[in-house]
Amino acid sequence: MIRLPRLSVDPTAFPAIETALEEPDGLLAFGGDLGSERLLAAYAQGIFPWYSEGQPILWWSPDPRMVIATAAVHVPRRLRRWLKSCNWTIRTDHAFAEVMRACAEPRHDGGGTWITEAMLAAYTRLHAEGHAHSLEVHDGAALIGGIYGIAIGRMFFGESMFSRREHASKVALLALCHGLATQGFPLLDAQVRSAHLETLGARAMPRTDFLCAITRLCSQTGIPGNWAGLFDHLRPQDLCRPIP
Known part of the structure; x- marks a missing residue:
């Protein structure tokens, strides 16, 4: 079972990217929202959202x-x-x-x-x-x-x-x-x-x-x-x- 941290209400707070999963590569966290402040904070930390309809918002930082x-x-x-x-x-x-x-x-x-x-x-x-x-x-x-x-x-x-x-x-x-x-x-x-x-x-x-x-x-x-x-x-x- 995959256990992921849920994002907090703070739109700038994300888990350290070093904690992202190796499989699937880069899966880091879930939840939060797609507000502008959160999205810009994510990209500036090397993180992006990627999920399908019906899933919670998933956040990724693959390596490499x-x-x-x-x-x-x-x-x-x-x-x-x-x-x-x-x-x-x-x-x-x-x-x-x-x-x-x-x-x-x-x-x-x-x-x-x-x-x-x-x-x-x-x-x-x-x-x-x-x-x-x-x-x-x-x-x-x-x-x-x-x-x-x-x-x-x-x-x-x-x-x-x-x-x-x-x-x-x-x-x-x-x-x-x-x-x-x-x-x-x-x-x-x-x-x-x-x-x-x-x-x-x-x-x-x-x-x-x-x-x-x-x-x-x-x-x-x-x-x-x-x-x-x-x-x-x-x-x-x-x-x-x-x-x-």
Whole structure:
């Protein structure tokens, strides 16, 4: 039987991440709520919520943590060739709710269903407060891909991405990394291992190192408020070039 601590009424209080379970990897606590103060405190401590409809809120801090060094994101050779003729457009913070709902749609691998209505409401609220952001990929007027996450200081915590066309989620992730790197965000949290993300340069970081990194980055001055238009200048061809 798994015994987990229940979160207290203090929205900033979480168990030490070293007490997280090894199996399932990173399960730390349950309960609490999805209020903005609690969510921001969780991310700043290397913790995130992940649960399915009908479950209590579960809080996780896996070890190791998958991260991407934004300035060193990898563009595979075949994708690089394809990007040179891509005419999609990239936008930031123009369709946050639509990106979240697209990420919540059922997928062929069974993913997406963990984004409950409560999660949608909580992260949309964080977006309105200037903490959560999205990057969208369009083909003409059609939204075909995107990614969203949380920014605290100079750290970006990726949450989920989606693709309605081949390569659309890759373009979203590459564009986000490119934009973040140029704005002084050196690291993107990718949470858990994914073979797909590893092809783009994601790597495993020991949880203790991850916590040290985010403690430093979250304390720095970030980019407050809405990010609408922040990375709209990017084109797919730009993602083939080295990040300045």
